[in-house]
Amino acid sequence: MSEMPHDPMRDLVEEYALGQLDDVQRAVFETRLADDAALRRELAETLNTLGELALSAPVALPATLKNRVMAGVANSPPAQSSNVIAFASPARRSRATLYLGAALAASLMLVARLAFDLRAAQDEAANARRLSVSTARVTAQLDSLIAQLTDPGTETVTLAATGEAKPIIKAYINRARRSVTLSATQLETLPAGRAYQLWFIVGAKAVPSVTFTSDSSGHALVREIAMPAGAVAATAITEEPAGGSLAPTTKVIFVGKLATE
Amino acid sequence: MSTLYDRYAPGVLGLALRITREQADAEDVVVDTFAQVWRDASRFELGRGSVGAWVATIARSRALDLVRSRSRRRNLDDAAEAEANTTPPAMGATTPSPIANVLADERSRRVKAALETLPPAQRAALELAYFDGLSQSEIAERLVEPLGTVKTRTRLGLRRLKELLAPLGPGGIA
Numbered sequence: 001m002s003e004m005p006h007d008p009m010r011d012l013v014e015e016y017a018l019g020q021l022d023d024v025q026r027a028v029f030e031t032r033l034a035d036d037a038a039l040r041r042e043l044a045e046t047l048n049t050l051g052e053l054a055l056s057a058p059v060a061l062p063a064t065l066k067n068r069v070m071a072g073v074a075n076s077p078p079a080q081s082s083n084v085i086a087f088a089s090p091a092r093r094s095r096a097t098l099y100l101g102a103a104l105a106a107s108l109m110l111v112a113r114l115a116f117d118l119r120a121a122q123d124e125a126a127n128a129r130r131l132s133v134s135t136a137r138v139t140a141q142l143d144s145l146i147a148q149l150t151d152p153g154t155e156t157v158t159l160a161a162t163g164e165a166k167p168i169i170k171a172y173i174n175r176a177r178r179s180v181t182l183s184a185t186q187l188e189t190l191p192a193g194r195a196y197q198l199w200f201i202v203g204a205k206a207v208p209s210v211t212f213t214s215d216s217s218g219h220a221l222v223r224e225i226a227m228p229a230g231a232v233a234a235t236a237i238t239e240e241p242a243g244g245s246l247a248p249t250t251k252v253i254f255v256g257k258l259a260t261e
Numbered sequence: 262m263s264t265l266y267d268r269y270a271p272g273v274l275g276l277a278l279r280i281t282r283e284q285a286d287a288e289d290v291v292v293d294t295f296a297q298v299w300r301d302a303s304r305f306e307l308g309r310g311s312v313g314a315w316v317a318t319i320a321r322s323r324a325l326d327l328v329r330s331r332s333r334r335r336n337l338d339d340a341a342e343a344e345a346n347t348t349p350p351a352m353g354a355t356t357p358s359p360i361a362n363v364l365a366d367e368r369s370r371r372v373k374a375a376l377e378t379l380p381p382a383q384r385a386a387l388e389l390a391y392f393d394g395l396s397q398s399e400i401a402e403r404l405v406e407p408l409g410t411v412k413t414r415t416r417l418g419l420r421r422l423k424e425l426l427a428p429l430g431p432g433g434i435a
Contacts, residue, residue, distance in 0.1 A: 051318070
């Protein structure tokens with residue numbers, strides 16, 4: 001009897017319940033949550049456990065508190081729309097992460113777009129009673145992205161702009177797999193023949209990596225970029241000829257320092 | 262709402278005190294929490310956990326927001342002085358309460374006992390994540406441990422707690 005394959009999403013239940021996933025991870029998790037009853041059940045059990053923990057130290061209530069609560073309730077009309085506190089409130093965010101929230105909307109859109117494509121393709125496939133080639137492709141893309149983002153070994157590095165540039169870039173780095181996924185938003189559209197190039201800083205040397213450009217809305221998602229051998233201290237991005245350069249020819253636009261290996 | 266208050270307010274105040282460490286702030290959290298519960302009652306989803314879990318989530322969020330807001334206003338000396346002058350209730354401890362009923366006390370005792378079975382490192386990671394609202398990276402920095410180790414400890418600690426508290430059943434805080 002074969003063993004069930006490990007589902008990396010299961011490892012995110014606790015982090016989600018504690019509000020510790022970043023925006024992209026949370027979007028991926030919630031996408032899956034919507035379609036996975038077992039995952040929802042597991043999450044509910046985890047939230048119940050945290051609830052037990054939270055309320056396990058009751059204290060005596062001041063006599064006046066109930067009146068204050070009831071007065072507060074009387075002044076709070078029931079909500080008609082949003083303004084709901086989700087179960088998984090995000091953990092404290094750094095300033096960079098707060099800025100990143102807006103920027104990551106683009107990444108979320110990319111993920112959501114993949115998910116939407118996947119669902120749309122799945123509907124189509126159901127109607128036709130077969131999976132289309134596009135469904136398989138999108139499924140593979142989404143699965144790969146989920147695996148990358150949810151791997152416990154993946155660390156997240158935000159590449160800070162060195163100047164006034166608005167774009168925010170985030171790198172998901174998995175040292176064990178020597179792999180990086182890059183997510184960017186609000187990138188400036190470069191002139192024809194120019195591209196952004198990623199560099200890995202190993203020792204004092206800039207090792208060239210992939211080139212990429214943004215789409216018309218300034219988004220870019222580059223998946224599974226191979227890391228070079230050696231201890232990578234940082235990643236950086238410059239603007240280069242579309243074919244890439246062997247060494248940076250322009251000043252660094254973004255840089256992100258990695259934790260020491 | 263009165264019934265909800267009677268059932269959950271002692272636990273919510275205990276949680277708020279644990280996080281804010283100040284009585285006045287904790288009481289504000291209780292007021293805000295039940296106002297939020299009232300406003301969003303129609304949006305509660307049973308499938309996403311019990312009522313108690315939902316109330317606790319709101320209370321935790323309110324308390325952490327208040328602490329963060331407060332920390333922005335205060336200088337470091339004020340914060341250090343406040344911490345030195347207060348002793349927060351220990352996690353899972355049952356503070357004597359004249360209105361706590363026997364059943365609630367029993368549940369608290371069992372949660373505390375379950376917590377005490379966790380390895381100290383798992384318990385510490387869980388405490389920092391839940392009651393201090395720290396990110397995994399911040400916990401790793403605080404404990405001087407690798408990020409992966411912290412993630413594993415938090416996950417294992419919470420899973421173990423879930424196993425230990427499962428016999429209490431969903432009616433516990435629902």
